[in-house]
Amino acid sequence: MSTTFDVERIRKDFPILSRELPGGRPLIYLDSGNSSQKPVQVIEAMREHMAAHYGNVGRALHVLGSESTEAYEGARDKVAAFIGAPSRDEVVFTKNASEALNLVAYCFGNPVCTDERFAMGPGDEIVITEMEHHSNIVPWQLLAQRTGATLRWFPVTDDGRLDLSGLDEIVTERTKIVSIVHQSNVLGTVNPVAPVLARAREVGALMMLDASQSVPHQKVDVAALGVDFVAFTGHKMVGPSGIGVLWGRRELLEAMPPFLGGGEMIEAVWMDRSTYAPVPHKFEAGTPPIVEAVGLGAAVDYLTAVGMDAIREHELELTAYALGALKEIDGLRLIGPSDLADRGGTISFTLPDIHPHDVGQILDDVFGIAVRVGHHCARPLHLRFGIPATTRVSLYLYNTTAEIDALVRGLHHVKKVFG
Incomplete structure (x- = not known):
């Protein structure tokens, strides 16, 4: 990651990111496109x-x-x-x-x-x-x-x-x-x-x-x-x-x-x-x-104070890392651009023969990973791609490559469950 962007310092500003979920799972929040978390300065x-x-x-x-x-x-x-x-x-x-x-x-x-x-x-x-x-x-x-x-x-x-x-x-x-x-x-x-x-x-x-x-x-x-x-x-x-x-x-x-x-x-x-x-x-x-x-x-x-250019650079690096890591998942279909040109840190995908609702439920129940599933209030777009729903990962300034690695492990587990 960028040497000038201290994501660990930024994460300390967001109290909810240190929350432990039931069963001792750490929270991994990958749903900022839905709604972002709040720093203590805002609270x-x-x-x-x-x-x-x-x-x-x-x-x-x-x-x-x-x-x-x-x-x-x-x-x-x-x-x-x-x-x-x-x-x-x-x-x-x-x-x-x-x-x-x-x-x-x-x-x-x-x-x-x-x-x-x-x-x-x-x-x-x-x-x-x-x-x-x-x-x-x-x-x-x-x-x-x-x-x-x-x-x-x-x-x-x-x-x-x-x-x-x-x-x-x-x-x-x-x-x-x-x-x-x-x-x-x-x-x-x-x-x-x-x-x-x-x-x-x-x-x-x-x-x-x-x-x-x-x-x-x-x-x-x-x-x-x-x-x-x-x-x-x-x-x-x-x-x-x-x-x-x-x-x-x-x-x-x-x-x-x-x-x-x-x-x-x-x-x-x-x-x-x-x-x-x-x-x-x-x-x-x-x-x-x-x-x-x-x-x-x-x-x-x-x-x-963080700097919008720094946030953009951090998210692009995360997005590049995520797009590469998700290629490990056999059969994963990316819905959207596969490169960084004119794109942000929102990544939607499907897995063959596995409904996104099941993907989201297992990621949450087993790994504490929060993603969004469904048509994301964009049903006509999903109809255009011939699918009812997608799993969506949306990245923000407080996310890390370690969280993306956890997502990939979680998706491998999902595929084993439905294997």
Whole structure:
């Protein structure tokens, strides 16, 4: 491993990694693509805020209200800097990436929105990909049903790459929005943004990225990417659940109608009408996830201190090691790229005549190895490969080659059990 990346020191920051499971098994956590574990720095930041500073935000002039508001908005500043947002006001806090994606989808075809870029009706088209998480499929299906628009998608190649050979035929003058995953939660593939964005710009379409699997693992600069919207979530980036982020270009956010109505998102209210607060608060109705925002800010601090480039390098080394080690398993079928080019540390596979649920159960019961099994909220992708489910290993900054060796031993055992 990299001599500058001290994974053993990092592991000490994550209390759960030292846990002993029933039967004396050490925990081997290889499921960070599902949800990452939390360092003590995040846990303590949230505990400290609840214990000593908690109050509602934006609603009180007392000390606790001021301290909470400062912490909540301070977290927004940290997230904006972390993703290279041109303005902190372009960072909207949501409860997760799914809500962020739904928020944008809700604005299209909404009669309240008079901006032509969000007009949507019969004859208009929405473009996604075959490798999307359900969170970036279902909102667009609902939009198509609501407006009569047509949903289209890029196919996936046999080696798990996005097939852009029909780019000009799929993204056309009828396309209003292109929304694609930045890094696949099943394949590990990191998708090329530039050619898709260039075509979207050529036809006047907007573009969104689901970056839930990329923001935690590599440096993501929204300004450099040049897209219009980016969604991601806190719990996959060593932060808490219950908070996500929508980044959007300010002029677009200002043109979009509110997604939810209630307190804090208003400017003034009469019985027959309301005016709305400026962005981002226009989209943050009600009491927000205050303590979760504090935790997300602490997570950003933690990842920044470790260094996103160092995390990326560590994960690539782990991924290369894992891809090589898994070749030892006879019959193992890798679902996704077999090399490191444009891929992250998510590795999905099948074993012949053994259901992934059985694989996951034995790995957990015998070896204390936590992996994810199923279709990983990406059923259309599994259908494309003709399989009902996969076993998924997802690596992060706290994983080691020794844990991959344990996985390989575990898979050999699984094959013997079903031998």
